[in-house]
Amino acid sequence: MIRLIKRSLASVFDLxxxxxxxxxxxxxxADTAYLCGNCWNALPLFPxxxxxxxxxxxxxxxxxxxxxxxxxTVRRLIYLxxxxxxxxxxxxxxxxxxxxxxAQHKIFDVDLLxxxxxxxxxxxxxxxxxxxxxxxxxxxxxxIPVNTQALRRxxxxxxxxxxxxxxxxxxVADAFLIENQDIFQDKRVLIVDDLATSGATLHALAxxxxxxxxxxxxxxxxxxxxxEGSST
Ligand SMILES: [Zn+2]
Numbered sequence: 349m350i351r352l353i354k355r356s357l358a359s360v361f362d363l364x365x366x367x368x369x370x371x372x373x374x375x376x377x378a379d380t381a382y383l384c385g386n387c388w389n390a391l392p393l394f395p396x397x398x399x400x401x402x403x404x405x406x407x408x409x410x411x412x413x414x415x416x417x418x419x420x421t422v423r424r425l426i427y428l429x430x431x432x433x434x435x436x437x438x439x440x441x442x443x444x445x446x447x448x449x450x451a452q453h454k455i456f457d458v459d460l461l462x463x464x465x466x467x468x469x470x471x472x473x474x475x476x477x478x479x480x481x482x483x484x485x486x487x488x489x490x491x492i493p494v495n496t497q498a499l500r501r502x503x504x505x506x507x508x509x510x511x512x513x514x515x516x517x518x519x520v521a522d523a524f525l526i527e528n529q530d531i532f533q534d535k536r537v538l539i540v541d542d543l544a545t546s547g548a549t550l551h552a553l554a555x556x557x558x559x560x561x562x563x564x565x566x567x568x569x570x571x572x573x574x575x576e577g578s579s580t
Contacts, residue, residue, distance in 0.1 A: 442485035
């Protein structure tokens with residue numbers, strides 16, 4: 349009976365996770381990779397490569413490192429990662445993400461990695477926090493401490509994509525809570541998230557860490573659709 353259930357589950361997974369590249373349909377070996385090696389390497393690098401933050405984040409964030417531009421392929425990749433219950437693909441994502449970042453030794457010259465928390469209700473529903481899954485893989489590569497406890501999302505903000513700019517900034521400003529301020533004092537903090545649209549979340553978090561007297565606050569984000577002058 350158990351075997352039957354397992355087999356049914358496996359075939360359900362096969363429906364959603366074919367061993368073919370999401371982009372070019374070439375066959376791929378591991379069903380956790382989603383893309384073939386060529387398509388991973390062809391993902392559009394985010395144009396800002398010097399770590400200069402979005403205009404709205406200058407003076408708040410020290411540096412902002414974005415891996416890829418949020419195009420159609422990246423969007424589908426993120427969607428599968430977040431919503432198909434596959435935190436295990438974080439390892440592959442992070443491995444290609446790290447390769448895509450410039451001068452990564454400087455990016456990770458920090459004291460503490462902090463994933464952007466999701467609300468506990470959303471976490472229960474999704475089964476994991478995607479930013480935490482990414483941070484765990486980054487920490488394995490760079491051996492930097494991670495803190496997932498001191499920062500909490502106290503308000504379950506609506507999906508950012510459904511809000512306009514003003515609503516989005518308003519909804520995140522009070523959504524976070526720091527449980528233990530001492531943890532961030534005199535630390536060079538790197539916030540890690542999967543997606544930054546306007547930068548509202550990063551702005552809110554950087555403000556909180558500065559209040560805790562962090563030495564510096566930077567962020568590493570997997571992908572963003574942001575272009576200078578865009579109103580998103
Ligand atoms: Zn491909």
